[in-house]
Every structure is written in structure tokens, then in C-alpha cells.
Amino acid sequence: MKLNELTIKEAVEGLKGKKFSSVEITQACLDQIEKHNSEINAFIAVNEHALDEARRADEIRESDSNSPLLGVPIALKDIYMTKGLRTTAASKVLENYIPQYDATVVRKLKDAGAVILGKLNHDAWAHGASGENSDFGPTKNPWNTDYVPGGSSSGSAAAVALNMTIAASGTDTGGSIRQPASFTNTVGLKPTYGLVSRYGIIAMASSLDSIGHLTKTVEDCAIYLNVTAGNDPMDATITKNRIPNYLEDLNKGVGGIKIGMPKEYLGSGLDPRIKENIEKVIKKFGELGAEMVEISLPHTEYGLACYYIIQPAEVSSNLARYDGIRYGYDRSYFGDEAVRRIILGTFTLSSGYYEAYYKKAMQVRTLIRQDFEKAFEKVDAIISPVSPTPPWKLGEKVDDPLKMYLSDAYTVIANLAGIPGLAVPSGFIQHQTFGAGFIGDLPRSDRGLPTGFQILGPQFSEKLLFRIGHAFEQTQERRICEI
Ligand code: GLN
Numbered sequence: 001m002k003l004n005e006l007t008i009k010e011a012v013e014g015l016k017g018k019k020f021s022s023v024e025i026t027q028a029c030l031d032q033i034e035k036h037n038s039e040i041n042a043f044i045a046v047n048e049h050a051l052d053e054a055r056r057a058d059e060i061r062e063s064d065s066n067s068p069l070l071g072v073p074i075a076l077k078d079i080y081m082t083k084g085l086r087t088t089a090a091s092k093v094l095e096n097y098i099p100q101y102d103a104t105v106v107r108k109l110k111d112a113g114a115v116i117l118g119k120l121n122h123d124a125w126a127h128g129a130s131g132e133n134s135d136f137g138p139t140k141n142p143w144n145t146d147y148v149p150g151g152s153s154s155g156s157a158a159a160v161a162l163n164m165t166i167a168a169s170g171t172d173t174g175g176s177i178r179q180p181a182s183f184t185n186t187v188g189l190k191p192t193y194g195l196v197s198r199y200g201i202i203a204m205a206s207s208l209d210s211i212g213h214l215t216k217t218v219e220d221c222a223i224y225l226n227v228t229a230g231n232d233p234m235d236a237t238i239t240k241n242r243i244p245n246y247l248e249d250l251n252k253g254v255g256g257i258k259i260g261m262p263k264e265y266l267g268s269g270l271d272p273r274i275k276e277n278i279e280k281v282i283k284k285f286g287e288l289g290a291e292m293v294e295i296s297l298p299h300t301e302y303g304l305a306c307y308y309i310i311q312p313a314e315v316s317s318n319l320a321r322y323d324g325i326r327y328g329y330d331r332s333y334f335g336d337e338a339v340r341r342i343i344l345g346t347f348t349l350s351s352g353y354y355e356a357y358y359k360k361a362m363q364v365r366t367l368i369r370q371d372f373e374k375a376f377e378k379v380d381a382i383i384s385p386v387s388p389t390p391p392w393k394l395g396e397k398v399d400d401p402l403k404m405y406l407s408d409a410y411t412v413i414a415n416l417a418g419i420p421g422l423a424v425p426s427g428f429i430q431h432q433t434f435g436a437g438f439i440g441d442l443p444r445s446d447r448g449l450p451t452g453f454q455i456l457g458p459q460f461s462e463k464l465l466f467r468i469g470h471a472f473e474q475t476q477e478r479r480i481c482e483i
Helices: 008-016 022-040 050-061 104-111 154-161 178-184 218-228 272-287 300-321 336-349 355-378 401-406 412-417 462-473
Strands: 043-046 073-077 115-120 167-172 187-190 210-215 258-262 291-295 381-385 421-429 449-456
Touching: 008 022, 008 218, 022 043, 022 050, 022 073, 022 115, 022 154, 043 154, 050 115, 073 154, 104 115, 104 218, 115 154, 154 167, 154 178, 154 210, 167 187, 167 218, 178 187, 178 421, 178 449, 187 218, 187 462, 210 218, 218 421, 218 462, 258 355, 272 291, 272 381, 272 421, 272 449, 272 462, 291 355, 300 336, 300 355, 300 401, 300 412, 336 355, 355 412, 381 462, 421 462, 449 462
Parallel strands: 073 115, 073 167, 258 291, 258 381
Antiparallel strands: 043 115, 167 210, 187 210, 187 421, 381 449, 421 449
């Protein structure tokens, strides 16, 4: 296996055992970026100091073997503040913005010894589900470059899938980690609201924003969260709970665990191929010893409407600070999608409409949260599709915002309820029909597109989600994306 293809776990073990150096593994990632970024467009910028950071990690290795990510290359969605390294939110408004400080998560990653490879592309301001809203051009799905990699954390997903980095960070306000993860055969965690600090992450919708990760395995996600979770005096919404070791229960299996399957999630609008895939997942969990239970989340159908009122309202407020006076260019640089959300949000917050829209949506949000509270009295966790459809072709939905919004139907609910969601790969879906034959005989572009499912749990149940996700992952073969 090539060094850039390693997981965090394998990289950490190899570095500790001095099988290779951080310089070597960082160079392998940089080579892969160099080779493919012009086509995939996952990175907006490569950190020119990455090799120096790797060299420093190799020196530190001589006297320190405790830093959990020492020498491991990772990359960040370009919405994370990085001191001295341009941060654009994938928007022309911040094209030349160089932050004065690191986001808390970036500081924690650096303290843990990680090497920052660079900044990843995404839909501008994290508005989108395909990566096509970026002012730096769309990211392509490395499994088939005619297709979108999902969004908004498009570059994070594509970079991890194509082994341009060992792992990546993203943000999830309504699905932007889980959906691109499921489109690229990677693992994506949206943690509980308030588990990972939002300080220094460019805000989209502050009551929904969750800071999470995209990795090659569930175990890697747990290792990553061990570094980033909890404790930040700079974020007033951060939990005061004791942070557990997320690796602790990983291998305990799912015997006796009750997993709910909401009946509302298998209704109309679900692509039959996704339905078939999730049915296979349910069957597999049954075989692994979990108890599968049908449940009801009765307010599911209002989720999208509720999200697309609350989220633009908060977006309009957060984007008000880009006035072109303190930093960034003026408001004429905003793209169409940001303008659409600013107008929508300003409208629903305006006097006379506030009660009818925003306040109503907040009440429905409470009902959605209560749906989950009731469900978690009966089951330990819930599984559901991530996206109602497989990845779509570039350009297919970009001119139809409503169609694009519909793709968020299964993901926004977790953000409204503030609960965690873990997207786990569950195989490949054929987007064309073929005769008999081995998948390996097919041209690369015909080998199907990835899909995944999500595991939802009560607030702060990440340890359980990793345990369930890991048990499933053990039944699947890891497939390396080659281009
Ligand atoms: N697709 C959703 C939106 O456009 C989610 C975005 C996100 O999670 N950042 O609002």
C-alpha cells in the first residue's frame, strides 16, 4: 500500500515504529495532490510549509511519542481559520483574506502534531449539496469525474477518497459532511451540537453548525474526535461533559443493541437503488445480532421546510458582517446562492413575517427534537439513508435550487435536533445496467458510484455510533479509489 493510502491508525503506527517518516508520508500526499488536483479540484490551496511541518514532526518524534497525530498529514475545509494561511470560505468575498489566528480545532490538531496539507474546496459559505457553488470551480467525484462528490464539504470528501490526504475536516449544518461522505465511499461524522468548538470556523447558521471529520475508516473518525472534542473557553455552546475515549467500545459489536428504522424515511422520493441498499444494511445488522425495530418520527416531513427557514435566517444574520469595511470585498462579490439565502432569511425575520415563519419553524424544530427523544426511549440508535439519491451528474441540479434542497431531506433533521450522525459507506450502486461480468472488468467510470447510510443517536452518543459503524464496516471490503 502506498503511504498516502494509509489510515490515521496505520500512519500513527508506522510513524511510531519508524517504518517511514512524516516527510515521506507528507510527500506521498503532496505527490497525489500534484497529480490529480487539476482534474478533481479538491484543494483550493496547498500549504507551502507542509514539508517543514513534517520535518519538525520527525524531529519532535525523537523526544515525544505521546502526541496522538504526530506527523500525520490532514487537510481542512477552507472555512477553518488558519493563521497566516489564506482562508476564503470558497467565496470571492474573502479571496485575499489571511486570518490572524487559528480556529480552536486547528490549534488542537496542531498541538496533537498533525501536519496541515492545505485548504479544501467547498460550496461557498458551505451553501450547497454538490460542491458546484464554489467560486473556485466545482470539485469532481474521484470515483467518476462526470459526477458531483456531494457538498458542501466536497473537497474534504474527494481528497480523502482519492488519498490526497490521510483525513480531513469539514462542517455539517444540514448534511455537508455526511452526504459527501456517502457520495465518495468515506466515513463522515457530524458530532452532537456543542461537542466540537465552532470558534474560528466561518459561521453559516450558528444554531445548526457542527464541526466534524471525514476519514477512511470509522476507527479513524474516533481517533480524530479524541483530539478535537470538548473544552474551549472561546465557544459558549461547548459542552461541559467529560469527554470519553471514543475508541473504548469500538470492538464490542452490536449484539443486543436496538436499532430503529423510521418508517417515514422509506417513503416516496427515495431512489429504489438506495432503498435496496438500506434494506441490505438492515439485514446485515440483523445478522450481526442487533435487534431491528420499526419506529416512527412523525414530524419528518416538515424537516426540510423548517431547515430552509431557520438556516437562511441565521445565514442572513451571519453574512451581515461582510460589509467590505473590516475585511474582504464588498457585497457585490457574493454569489447567487448566498444572495438567495440572505434575501430569504431577511424576509422571514422581517416584522410581520417573523411570527408566521421563523417562530413557527422554531416550534416545529422542538417537535422534531421531541420525536427523537421519544424514539430513543425505545431504541439505542437509528439508521437511515443519507441522501435520497445516488450522486448526480455535474450540472444536473445546479440551476434548480429546490431540487438541490430536496437532496437534504434525510440529513437536516439531525442538525435541527442537535444529535450526532455518522455516515458509513455501504457499497456501490450501478448507475447503468450491465450484463454479467466482474466489476473489475468494467471501465473505471462504469464501476458504479458509492453510497452510504447514517447512524443517528441521542446527544453525546458518538461512542455508540462508532461501535455500530465499526461493526458494519468490518463486513465490507475497503476499496481504493484509483484514477
Ligand atoms: N445542503 C445543505 C444546504 O445547502 C447543507 C449545507 C451544510 O451542511 N453546510 O444548506
